[in-house]
Amino acid sequence: MELIRCYAREDFVALWDYDLENPRRDMRGFEVGELLQDLDETEHLQKDRARKIPLKDLKSDLILANGARLYNDHTHPEYSTAECLSLFDLIAQDRAGEHIVLQCARRRTEQRGHGVVRLYKNNTDFEGHSYGCHENFLLPRSIPFDDVVAALLPFLVTRQIYAGAGKVGVEADGSRHHQGVFQLAQRSDFFEVIASVDTMTRRPLVNTRDEPHADPTLYRRLHIIIGDANMCEWATALKVGALRLVLELLEAGNVPALELADPVGAVKAISRDSDRRWELELADCSVISAVDVQSAYLERAQSQTAGRDAETDWVLDEWQAALQALAADPMELVGRCDWVTKKWLLDAFAESEGLDWNKAEDRAWLQSQDLEYHNVDPQEGLYLMLEGAPDGSVVRLCDEATTKAARVTPPKGTRAWFRGHVLEKFGAQVRSLNWDSIEFDVDGRVRTVDLRGCVDADTAAIFNTRLDQAGTVQELLAALASPPTAKEAP
Numbered sequence: 001m002e003l004i005r006c007y008a009r010e011d012f013v014a015l016w017d018y019d020l021e022n023p024r025r026d027m028r029g030f031e032v033g034e035l036l037q038d039l040d041e042t043e044h045l046q047k048d049r050a051r052k053i054p055l056k057d058l059k060s061d062l063i064l065a066n067g068a069r070l071y072n073d074h075t076h077p078e079y080s081t082a083e084c085l086s087l088f089d090l091i092a093q094d095r096a097g098e099h100i101v102l103q104c105a106r107r108r109t110e111q112r113g114h115g116v117v118r119l120y121k122n123n124t125d126f127e128g129h130s131y132g133c134h135e136n137f138l139l140p141r142s143i144p145f146d147d148v149v150a151a152l153l154p155f156l157v158t159r160q161i162y163a164g165a166g167k168v169g170v171e172a173d174g175s176r177h178h179q180g181v182f183q184l185a186q187r188s189d190f191f192e193v194i195a196s197v198d199t200m201t202r203r204p205l206v207n208t209r210d211e212p213h214a215d216p217t218l219y220r221r222l223h224i225i226i227g228d229a230n231m232c233e234w235a236t237a238l239k240v241g242a243l244r245l246v247l248e249l250l251e252a253g254n255v256p257a258l259e260l261a262d263p264v265g266a267v268k269a270i271s272r273d274s275d276r277r278w279e280l281e282l283a284d285c286s287v288i289s290a291v292d293v294q295s296a297y298l299e300r301a302q303s304q305t306a307g308r309d310a311e312t313d314w315v316l317d318e319w320q321a322a323l324q325a326l327a328a329d330p331m332e333l334v335g336r337c338d339w340v341t342k343k344w345l346l347d348a349f350a351e352s353e354g355l356d357w358n359k360a361e362d363r364a365w366l367q368s369q370d371l372e373y374h375n376v377d378p379q380e381g382l383y384l385m386l387e388g389a390p391d392g393s394v395v396r397l398c399d400e401a402t403t404k405a406a407r408v409t410p411p412k413g414t415r416a417w418f419r420g421h422v423l424e425k426f427g428a429q430v431r432s433l434n435w436d437s438i439e440f441d442v443d444g445r446v447r448t449v450d451l452r453g454c455v456d457a458d459t460a461a462i463f464n465t466r467l468d469q470a471g472t473v474q475e476l477l478a479a480l481a482s483p484p485t486a487k488e489a490p
Helices: 038-050 055-059 087-112 145-158 233-252 263-272 290-305 310-328 338-353 360-372 382-387 400-406 415-429 457-469 473-480
Strands: 069-073 076-080 135-140 191-196 203-207 219-224 279-281 287-289 430-434 437-442 445-450
Touching (some): 055 069, 087 233, 145 191, 145 203, 145 263, 191 263, 233 310, 279 290, 287 290, 290 310, 338 382, 415 457, 457 473
Antiparallel strands (some): 135 219, 279 287, 437 445
16 A cells, blocks of 8 residues: 555545446356455455555555556555557556556655565465456457357467466465476466456456446457566567457457367466477367467468558567477577576576575575566566666567656557546546546536547547647536537548
């Protein structure tokens, strides 16, 4: 709570409207009575009530100038990037988040006067607890959700071969598995079911929460919780960019006809496969490699989208290069792929210190180095120190100037730009807000701007132009109530 509040020097005011959130609504057409994590939440809530901490202080919610959200989520800091239409805007916003939470950690250290507050952008504490790196995409509501699950499972299960962040040891079912293993992904240990509305217990490969933050008659939000938190910009870009192209294949009815025999078992087996064969069984009892599964999706994406624009071609080219390297020599991806880069660093450390992966005490050293790979302080974090080395071994997609700008500037052409600049221009009259609405206090009355229809570039351009032209909140509300002019219409 105090860490989050360190971001704002001025008096803190919580504005987030929780009444607009409903994590129990399921995409399959029903609403569950409770989530399995509710018991845990209730226990924490009782402790917080004993401390007499109001919810607004507990969450310590901040809407940042760049359109992002920073808050206390289940006792850890969560940074949610602003909505993005461009893949490289997303990379800049993600890196800006690292800078923002580092600023919080440093200020909290100063406040405390002793010790050092450190933050890690990873997915496990090596004690059996996991926390996610979530991706969110808008999908047409017209696509049946069963089709979404069927299309995505083979892709998501195998994507970890280039998007995994790497991990020393096994946490789930650890007593039945050899511990001296280096896994591809940090999250793979923690999944138990194919589909569920829960996120913290009985974790699903595909989350079914139905909170579109858009017009619910037109869209559903695909909430992906299976991905790792990447330090490598290249890995983040390929992880998100490839999935975006696969969703376009889904919309066009052009996904490969693949069905896994055991998706939950496969995601764990691939991550733990020290031989790097990454084989999995299909429903027809045939065996296929993860590289071949990814290649099947890539070939469809190439035939459908190649040459469309520079961003798409970058994803296609890097996706193909990644699969070729993984089939030949994964070490070619040092500085691009996190699990490869981390393994390279850990092997060098183990050799220099004479460590044995099969000894528990030596493995604890390796896990400590694994953790330090994700430290967001460039003076301490192993990845960030490697990124800052002059040899250029780490591939950068976002320079420091762009990252610095993204800390205070929302992505252009989005409703995040509108949200961020409303706070900048009329913040004193903002009563509450959420991803999809803003409430103003106007002469003692509550007036609401509905942003659920503002998810495309053309509509966002209208909202943003009218905000620029408005001198008062009243003028903004009047302008937004008017239909688009001929000049504004796409």
